[in-house]
Structure formats: structure tokens, C-alpha cells
Amino acid sequence: MITENAEQYYRIPDWGAGFFHGGKAGHLWLRPTKDPLIKLDLYDLVEKVQNQGHFTPLKFHFPQMLQYSISKLAKSFSRAAKEFNYSGTYTPIYPIKANPFAPVVEAVLAAGSPHGIGLEAGSISELAAIMSVAKKETPLVCNGYKDETYMRLILTAANQLDRVYLVIEKFSELLIFASIVETTKPAKLPFLGIRARLHTHGTGKWKESGGDFAKFGLTASEIVEACDFLEKHGLLNRLTMLHAHIGSQVTHSRKVKAMVEETGMIYAEMIRMEVPIKIVDLGGGLGVDYDGSRSSGEFSINYTVTEYANNLIFHMKSVCDQQEVPDPELFTESGRAITAYHSMLIVDVMEKHSLSHSMSVDKSIEEEDKVLVDLVETYQLMNARNLVEYFHDAVHMKEQLHTLFSIGVLNLKQKAIGEQIFWNIVQKAIELAPRMDQRPEELEMLDSLMASKYVTNFSTFRSVPDADSIGQIFPIAPIHRLGEVPVESAIIADITCDSDGKIDRFADISATRSTLKFHRLKNEPYYLGIFLTGAYQDAMANSHNLFGTPDTFFIEVTGDNTFEITHHVPKDTIADMLIRNGYHPQLFGEKWGRDADATEILNGSTYLHRIPTAGPEQGTRPVSISIHIDQLDCPRCRSDIRAFLSDLPMVSEFKITENHLHLTIASSELIPHLESLLKEAGFSVETESQEGN
Numbered sequence: 109m110i111t112e113n114a115e116q117y118y119r120i121p122d123w124g125a126g127f128f129h130g131g132k133a134g135h136l137w138l139r140p141t142k143d144p145l146i147k148l149d150l151y152d153l154v155e156k157v158q159n160q161g162h163f164t165p166l167k168f169h170f171p172q173m174l175q176y177s178i179s180k181l182a183k184s185f186s187r188a189a190k191e192f193n194y195s196g197t198y199t200p201i202y203p204i205k206a207n208p209f210a211p212v213v214e215a216v217l218a219a220g221s222p223h224g225i226g227l228e229a230g231s232i233s234e235l236a237a238i239m240s241v242a243k244k245e246t247p248l249v250c251n252g253y254k255d256e257t258y259m260r261l262i263l264t265a266a267n268q269l270d271r272v273y274l275v276i277e278k279f280s281e282l283l284i285f286a287s288i289v290e291t292t293k294p295a296k297l298p299f300l301g302i303r304a305r306l307h308t309h310g311t312g313k314w315k316e317s318g319g320d321f322a323k324f325g326l327t328a329s330e331i332v333e334a335c336d337f338l339e340k341h342g343l344l345n346r347l348t349m350l351h352a353h354i355g356s357q358v359t360h361s362r363k364v365k366a367m368v369e370e371t372g373m374i375y376a377e378m379i380r381m382e383v384p385i386k387i388v389d390l391g392g393g394l395g396v397d398y399d400g401s402r403s404s405g406e407f408s409i410n411y412t413v414t415e416y417a418n419n420l421i422f423h424m425k426s427v428c429d430q431q432e433v434p435d436p437e438l439f440t441e442s443g444r445a446i447t448a449y450h451s452m453l454i455v456d457v458m459e460k461h462s463l464s465h466s467m468s469v470d471k472s473i474e475e476e477d478k479v480l481v482d483l484v485e486t487y488q489l490m491n492a493r494n495l496v497e498y499f500h501d502a503v504h505m506k507e508q509l510h511t512l513f514s515i516g517v518l519n520l521k522q523k524a525i526g527e528q529i530f531w532n533i534v535q536k537a538i539e540l541a542p543r544m545d546q547r548p549e550e551l552e553m554l555d556s557l558m559a560s561k562y563v564t565n566f567s568t569f570r571s572v573p574d575a576d577s578i579g580q581i582f583p584i585a586p587i588h589r590l591g592e593v594p595v596e597s598a599i600i601a602d603i604t605c606d607s608d609g610k611i612d613r614f615a616d617i618s619a620t621r622s623t624l625k626f627h628r629l630k631n632e633p634y635y636l637g638i639f640l641t642g643a644y645q646d647a648m649a650n651s652h653n654l655f656g657t658p659d660t661f662f663i664e665v666t667g668d669n670t671f672e673i674t675h676h677v678p679k680d681t682i683a684d685m686l687i688r689n690g691y692h693p694q695l696f697g698e699k700w701g702r703d704a705d706a707t708e709i710l711n712g713s714t715y716l717h718r719i720p721t722a723g724p725e726q727g728t729r730p731v732s733i734s735i736h737i738d739q740l741d742c743p744r745c746r747s748d749i750r751a752f753l754s755d756l757p758m759v760s761e762f763k764i765t766e767n768h769l770h771l772t773i774a775s776s777e778l779i780p781h782l783e784s785l786l787k788e789a790g791f792s793v794e795t796e797s798q799e800g801n
């Protein structure tokens with residue numbers, strides 16, 4: 109049972125970073141600038157947008173959050189520079205791969221212009237995108253594999269923009285560059301950068317991007333060779349940048365320090381070699397605390413933005429002082445940290461699926477059905493002491509059940525009875541497990557075995573692809589009903605046909621958990637927010653099952669629950685998805701227009717048309733019961749029973765009056781089971797009354 113309030117249970121203060129908090133009416137509120145006077149009720153926002161005819165799933169972008177993140181980054185660096193007496197300037201660079209959506213890039217440019225923000229391209233198409241929005245003074249860093257066409261486009265950009273940096277990632281790129289310069293003799297050349305292949309690598313999922321075996325970067329000997337080559341071709345004066353990147357989402361501050369020190373030493377050596385390096389670009393990697401644990405776990409970081417800036421400035425300063433070289437201008441290419449918070453997806457739960465596990469195990473079982481007899485016996489005799497052993501036996505018997513059925517020894521009815529008894533055993537094991545001092549690893553599968561599936565109207569692959577591809581954690585919480593206790597352990601299943609289309613990893617304090625508790629579904633929509641989806645999710649999205657991009661809104665919060673929709677990108681229609689996959693929607697109309705409303709179908713949403721009521725749950729309606737227990741006159745017994753009930757997931761609330769225990773239990777079918785658990789715990793019980801809720 110959850111004793112803390114739902115805001116605490118969903119750990120909103122931990123991952124919400126001061127942007128999200130529970131508020132009036134149990135709704136989730138957003139403060140996009142962290143100013144307490146500028147706030148928005150997310151539930152109210154969803155209702156208002158739906159009243160305009162746009163239904164969940166809905167994607168929201170809050171450019172004010174981009175502005176906050178950029179300004180926090182820039183301010184952290186300028187404070188750090190002051191504190192450590194660092195004389196070089198700092199320029200934030202936005203790598204558009206983190207979110208290349210034009211309105212996002214434009215919002216970043218607008219928000220970042222007071223801080224001199226630049227843009228980074230990792231491919232020719234990213235460069236073309238950037239060139240269509242960049243201003244003359246926007247610094248441009250061109251990374252990624254380059255062929256002659258990409259190089260020529262960089263030269264075109266350099267001709268008009270003030271500061272274009274062509275970063276050499278492979279020695280062979282120098283040959284292409286020198287040959288183009290020799291043949292075309294451009295009036296204006298880009299600045300050159302060299303990406304160093306550092307020994308230091310990052311941590312977590314993206315650590316392979318750095319280290320000795322990284323895909324990109326020049327080794328120490330290649331850097332020396334590259335400098336000789338440029339000198340020979342009269343181009344060394346253009347080499348003004350040293351670049352390094354050890355991978356995205358660097359989880360540990362120790363790695364950041366190691367990366368700065370190694371890059372700083374290479375910089376100092378290049379200065380000694382009389383290479384005119386002015387800028388050190390320390391790449392991306394500034395991470396995001398997705399799970400709110402402030403740890404070095406895969407989807408967290410054990411440092412803040414301020415600490416990151418201090419770390420970079422302090423260690424670069426130390427190396428420069430020690431090596432007696434000037435403090436370089438610093439660039440960082442933070443994509444994730446700038447964009448992750450600013451976008452979220454709101455989805456609605458359509459229905460709940462759960463395994464039926466009726467508690468009646470007294471079905472007529474023939475003595476010769478040995479496996480069924482064994483299962484019943486296991487159910488009856490299993491207790492907290494023999495739990496692991498009996499649970500193992502039950503899993504084994506379930507396997508046997510399938511084998512005996514497949515060779516024709518058991519019929520379908522017998523198999524069904526066996527499975528039902530097995531699920532009763534699992535249910536009993538779940539109830540017994542919390543009473544064990546240390547829950548054995550073997551029982552970890554229990555919760556997910558019994559967890560309900562909250563079937564939700566969205567596609568994981570379209571909206572949070574990293575949840576499937578790399579098991580990334582995204583914070584998830586309902587945007588309303590935060591004043592109610594969530595009681596239903598569940599995973600989230602999307603509406604794609606793929607069994608991987610689910611979310612079954614959730615943030616927890618020290619590790620991840622496989623289920624999360626949600627509220628019971630009622631005759632009203634139940635909205636969940638999937639948060640911190642602003643980085644990489646749009647770019648990695650795919651159209652599995654031809655689900656398209658949801659209706660997308662850019663929102664500016666103007667005051668206390670007032671807002672303006674600054675931009676709306678309509679959802680992909682069925683026609684859009686057909687066209688993208690090589691079909692001709694008009695042929696659909698010509699062929700089927702007489703039988704179906706072709707226009708309505710083609711212009712319709714790729715998602716389910718929302719059924720406004722989630723519907724009552726079948727067979728598992730909570731009931732209130734009253735149980736007489738003799739021992740309740742003893743204060744010690746009262747406190748024992750309180751502790752005991754607090755651990756029972758099937759009990760959502762309880763109260764003790766004299767010798768009576770009044771409680772709400774998930775389903776009337778669980779009453780005999782609860783009685784047997786109480787009896788096993790040494791209480792003499794007598795159930796007196798039961799009222800349907």
C-alpha cells in the first residue's frame with residue numbers, strides 16, 4: 109500500500125527539476141520558467157485542446173523551457189569563469205540531431221541568441237537545415253563523415269556566414285578538403301577543427317562514442333601528421349579549433365574531468381607546436397537525470413549543470429595554468445540537456461488487461477490428474493517459509509501442464525483448471541513475499557507476472573522509441589488524480605501489434621522497477637504524461653504499424669494557468685502515412701468510395717478514436733469489508749496488523765475501530781485469501797459484512 113502522496117510516489121520532485129509539481133485539484137502543474145507565477149495546469153491544457161477537437165495522444169513543446177535550459181547553461185559557464193578567473197569566453201552550440209524539428213531549432217536560436225548560441229550539423233542534410241535558419245553571426249560547427257558534396261556545402265556556408273568550422277573527423281577528409289581548395293580556390297575558407305580521438309570514454313549507453321576504438325577522431329600521431337599536412341598546403345592558419353566528444357549522457361562527473369584534462373593537454377601541445385588553436389569544443393555529453401536518482405546510473409547523472417560548468421572551467425584552467433598556455437574559448441555541444449525537458453506526450457489509457465485469477469481452487473479434480481492435484485497441494489501448503497521452493501515447483505508444474513496438454517494427456521478443460529490454480533499460486537506468493545526479510549531474486553518476476561496492462565492509445569516506436577531500443581527510462585505520471593492513492597500495479601502497453609510496444613521499466617530511487625502503480629480506471633478518461641521526451645525521440649521515431657506523429661502544440665504559458673498556442677502541427681493522417689509509404693490515397697477513394705466514407709477515413713487519425721469512458725473493471729471491483737478480530741483490543745496487535753496490512757497490495761485502505769477492521773480490498777474474490785493470510789499471521793478472524801463499492 110502506498111502511504112505517501114501520489115506526487116511523492118511518482119517521484120515528481122526528483123525528476124521534475126522544479127518544472128513539475130502537484131497542485132490544485134490533484135492535477136500536475138508545469139512551471140516552464142520555474143517562476144511560481146507562470147504556471148499551467150496540464151490536465152486543464154489537455155481538456156482545452158481536446159475541446160478544440162484534437163485528441164490524445166497529444167505532444168506538447170514548451171519553448172520557455174528551452175529558454176530556461178539555455179540560459180541556465182550560459183549563466184553557469186559565465187559564473188564559473190568568474191569564479192575561477194577563466195579568461196576565455198563560452199559559446200553554447202546546439203547539435204540539431206537532438207531535435208531537428210524546425211520550430212524547435214528556431215526556438216533554440218531565438219532563445220539562445222542573447223548567449224551567442226551556435227548550431228552543429230552531423231550530416232549534409234542537417235547542414236542544409238541549419239543553413240536555412242542560421243543568421244550571419246551564428247557559429248556553425250560541421251561534424252560527421254564528409255564527402256566532397258558535404259565539404260562543398262560547408263564552403264558555401266563559410267562564404268556567407270561569419271564563423272563556420274569544418275571539423276576533420278578522419279585523416280582522409282583533409283585530402284578531400286585540400287583538393288577542393290586547390291581546384292576551386294574559394295575566396296573565403298571555413299575555419300578548421302580537428303576531432304581528437306581521446307583515450308577517455310564516457311559512461312553508460314553511449315560510452316563507445318569515445319575511447320581508443322571510437323568511430324571518429326584522429327589519434328595523437330594523426331593529429332601531428334594532419335598539422336604537417338596543413339602546413340605543407342599553407343592551410344595551418346585555418347586550424348583554430350580542437351574538438352572532442354566522449355559520448356552522450358555522461359553519467360559520472362569523474363569522466364567529465366578526465367575528458368577535459370586529456371583534451372587540455374592535447375590543446376597545450378598543439379599550442380606548443382604553433383598551431384593557432386583558439387577554441388576547444390568539448391562536444392556533447394551533458395546528461396539528464398531522467399530517473400531523478402542523481403546517481404551515476406544509466407539514465408541519471410551525479411552532477412548538476414552548475415557542477416558540469418565548474419568542472420569544465422576549473423580543470424581546463426588548471427591545465428592551461430600548469431602548461432602556461434592561454435585559456436581557450438570554450439564550446440560545448442549540449443543537445444540532450446537543452447531539449448529533453450521541453451517536450452512531453454500526453455496519452456490516455458483505454459482499458460486494463462489483467463490475468464483472471466479467481467480464487468476458487470476447489471474445482472472437481474480427479475485423483476489421477478497428478479499435476480493438478482500437485483498444484484492444488486502447492487497452493488494450500490505454500491507459506492512464507494517455503495515460498496521460494498514451492499513457487500519454483502509451481503513454475504515447473506506449469507511447464508509440465510503444457511507438455512501434458514501438447515501430447516494429449518490433458519484436455520483443454522484440465523489445462524485451463526491447472527492454469528487457474530497456477531495464477532492463484534502466483535497471487536498467494538505476491539501476498540506472502542513482502543513478509544520475507546529479503547525478497548529472493550527468483551521472486552522478482554512475481555510483480556510483472558501479475559501486473560495489469562494499461563492499454564494506452566499511442567505508439568512507443570513513434571513517440572518514445574528509446575524506451576524500446578535501449579530500454580531508456582522516461583518519467584511517467586498521471587496528470588490528474590494525484591490526491592488519490594494509486595493502487596493498481598501495471599505496465600503500459602501501447603496499441604501497436606508488437607509485443608515490444610510497451611513500457612515496463614520505471615524509475616525508482618536506487619534501481620528500476622518493472623511495474624508502476626496507477627489509479628483504478630473509472631468512467632472517465634485517465635491521462636498519463638510521458639515526460640522529458642524532447643531529446644532524440646522525434647528523430648529516432650519510426651512509423652511501425654503506420655502510426656503517425658500525434659497532434660503537436662507549441663505552448664507559451666502567459667500567467668497563472670493562462671496560455672497561448674503559438675504553433676500547431678496537425679497530426680499525420682492516414683492519407684499522410686499512405687503517401688509516405690508509396691500508396692496513392694486517391695486510388696483508395698476510387699476503389700472504396702462507394703462503400704466507405706473515403707474522405708473521412710483518409711483524413712482520420714492513425715490512433716484510436718478515443719472512447720471517453722474507460723469502463724468499469726470486470727470482476728475486480730473493490731469492495732469494503734468489515735472483519736471481527738478478537739486480538740484488536742491489544743495495542744501491540746493493532747500495530748502489528750497495521751504493519752501487516754500496509755504491505756498487502758490487495759488492500760487499498762483500512763481503519764480499525766474497537767475489535768473491527770474495516771478495509772477496502774481489490775476484489776471480493778480475494779476475501780478468502782485475505783482471511784487465510786490473516787489466520788496464518790496468527791489472528792482469529794471472522795468476516796462480518798461486505799458492501800459493494
Ligand SMILES: Cc1ncc(COP(=O)(O)O)c(C=O)c1O
Nearest residue numbers: 353356357392393441442443444
Ligand atoms: C559530435 C557530437 N556532438 C554533440 C552531441 C550531442 O550530445 P548530447 O546530446 O549528449 O549533448 C553528439 C551526440 O552524441 C555528438 O556526436
